[in-house]
Structures are given as C-alpha cells and as structure tokens.
C-alpha cells in the first residue's frame with residue numbers, strides 16, 4: 001500500500017509531548033521541530049496487531065514469548081547479517097533506562113565513562129546519576145563532517161595502561177551510532193579503531209544504536225558487536241523499533257548482550273528498576289519487525305526528499321546557516337555559528353523571532369554551542385513553513 005506522508009495530522013489534545021509547545025517553549029505559535037518523534041502515522045500492520053491484542057481484553061502480567069525474541073534475532077540477521085542468539089536479548093521499557101542500568105552494571109561510583117560530545121543529552125545524567133564522572137572525547141568537525149578524535153581517546157586510557165601517571169578510572173565508553181545529533185553513521189573502520197582502544201583500556205562499550213535503520217542513501221549500519229567476537233564479548237548494543245517505526249510512546253527496546261557475565265551484571269543492576277516491556281510495546285515491536293518494511297521503505301524515501309529539500313533551502317535562501325549533512329537519523333544539525341549569537345541569544349532568536357522550536361546545540365554538551373538540531377520527520381508542508389519562518393527571521397537581522 002502507498003502511505004501519504006504529506007498528510008498533516010492534528011496531534012493536539014493527544015498528550016503528545018512534541019506538540020505541547022506551550023509547556024515546552026512557553027508559547028503556542030511554535031512549530032515543533034525538536035524531540036525525535038515523527039509526525040507520521042505508523043504502519044498499518046502495527047495498528048492492526050495492537051487492535052487485535054486490545055480486543056483480547058486481558059492485560060495481565062506478560063513476558064515476551066519465543067516469537068518476540070525471534071522477531072529480533074531474525075531482524076538482526078536480515079538487516080545487518082548479524083547472527084545473535086535469543087538468550088542475548090533483554091527487553092527493557094526503553095533505551096534510556098537501559099543506558100542508565102548499563103552504566104551502573106559496569107562501573108562503581110567515582111569511575112569515569114567516556115562520552116563523545118556533542119551527544120544525545122540523556123547520556124550525561126546516565127553517567128552522573130550512577131555517581132560516575134564524565135570524560136569528554138569531543139568529536140572533531142572537519143570539512144563539514146564529524147570524526148572521532150582517536151588520539152585524545154588513546155591519551156585518556158594511558159594512565160590505565162600504566163603508560164602515564166594519573167587516575168585509572170575509565171570503565172566504559174558510550175557510543176552513539178548513528179550519532180545523534182551529528183548524524184554520522186560510523187563505518188566499520190572507525191568502529192574498529194574505537195573498539196580496539198576500548199579493549200586495550202579494559203572498558204566496555206555501551207553502544208546506542210536506536211537510529212540504526214534510519215539511514216540516508218548510500219549508508220550502511222554496522223552493529224558494533226558484529227565486527228568481531230572480541231567486540232561482541234565487550235559490549236552492550238541497544239536496539240529498538242521506536243525511532244525507526246515511530247513508536248516511542250510504546251516503551252520498548254531490545255538490549256543485546258552477548259557476553260553472559262555482562263548480561264548477568266546488567267540484569268542484576270536492573271532488578272527492581274527495569275520493568276517488563278508492556279503488552280502493547282512487545283506486540284508493536286514484533287509487528288514492526290515482521291511486517292513494517294513496506295512502510296519503512298516509503299518513510300525513508302520521504303525523509304531523503306525532506307533532507308534534499310532542507311539542504312537546498314538553506315543553501316539558496318539561508319546561507320548563513322550551514323547544514324551538517326546527516327548520514328542517518330532524521331535530525332539535521334545546523335551550524336549557526338556565523339550568526340555570532342551566544343547560546344541564549346540563538347535560543348531566543350529561534351523561539352521568539354522565527355517561532356521554530358528546535359533543540360539548542362549546547363544541551364548536547366561540549367562542541368554543541370552555536371548549533372541547533374532540527375527534526376525533519378514531518379510532512380513537507382510543516383518543514384517548508386519552519387524554513388520560511390527561519391528565513392524571514394534571518395532577513396530581519398541587520399546585514
């Protein structure tokens with residue numbers, strides 16, 4: 001069937017966080033281009049599966065059955081040629097809780113965890129709420145493309161390897177792949193370099209791969225663990241259908257932990273904290289993974305067109321703002337440094353003048369200042385209006 005992603009749907013009055021702009025931005029006339037939630041209705045097979053489950057009329061305690069596990073193992077094999085065993089999969093109510101539990105499982109208070117900033121902001125409290133400290137390995141923007149700073153990463157591990165005096169406390173590296181907000185889909189060589197440094201530094205890799213199926217033309221996702229058996233045994237991979245199939249309100253994620261010891265540590269750290277996924281979450285996950293590909297193919301085609309539209313619009317009509325071209329996700333990272341505004345001035349400009357609600361770059365940590373993150377997962381008419389508003393606001397600035 002053909003889905004119509006041009007259709008603008010009214011999400012107001014549905015307790016939808018994205019469109020509750022009064023609560024988030026303090027005014028009603030804002031176009032929300034912030035949180036990673038797309039303004040597209042989900043695939044019909046998912047809705048059908050949820051309806052069927054609801055009609056059963058029993059919603060007792062549930063745990064995912066064999067078929068739910070198999071839908072994950074089959075998808076990893078089919079999409080990424082990654083063979084995983086069902087017992088490696090731990091279902092959680094989301095990736096954020098899993099990140100928090102993973103940090104708790106692999107560290108002690110006072111240890112350090114490496115984050116590659118600017119990065120998805122909930123990574124920071126996942127470290128600090130476990131009593132750990134953040135060690136920043138900032139990404140480098142080189143010719144419009146972000147790269148990892150391996151030299152800095154190696155330096156950080158030197159005390160641990162006895163090659164330099166200093167505290168020896170790094171226990172984990174948190175990887176975001178594809179990377180939110182900078183849009184990189186890290187390739188196998190890049191991941192290999194990172195993984196080798198982490199192994200030499202005896203640190204686990206916590207790999208958040210929630211955006212792994214949202215790829216622009218020409219890019220391929222490599223699950224971190226699929227690179228080698230050694231990597232597989234030293235990591236946690238966080239997967240979920242929630243970004244790909246637009247299901248974040250259904251609270252489900254599949255956390256893949258091949259190493260038995262790490263898996264047991266993760267489960268122990270989550271006991272009493274992580275609840276089972278909900279009936280509707282697991283129903284939607286299975287329907288999405290088994291029957292969602294027709295929708296996904298069409299949504300990716302639409303997002304590609306949205307991306308091309310936005311890039312061309314900025315280049316032709318708002319050239320002072322540069323788009324850092326994403327390889328994956330539906331988030332674009334806008335380099336607004338040429339406007340010479342400090343963090344608060346840029347925020348005020350976008351919210352008050354342009355009336356477009358984006359995520360300010362500084363919330364993603366070091367290296368994020370002067371950028372804005374724009375969600376283009378919406379009908380083109382909404383995207384066009386947001387761009388027109390930014391253009392009008394820019395035209396009102398002194399030359």
Ligand SMILES: Cc1ncc(COP(=O)(O)O)c(C=O)c1O
Nearest residue numbers: 036094095096120180208210248
């Ligand atoms: C990189 C990344 N991880 C995790 C999440 C949220 O995951 P969940 O809703 O499953 O907790 C998001 C949402 O935007 C994200 O971008």
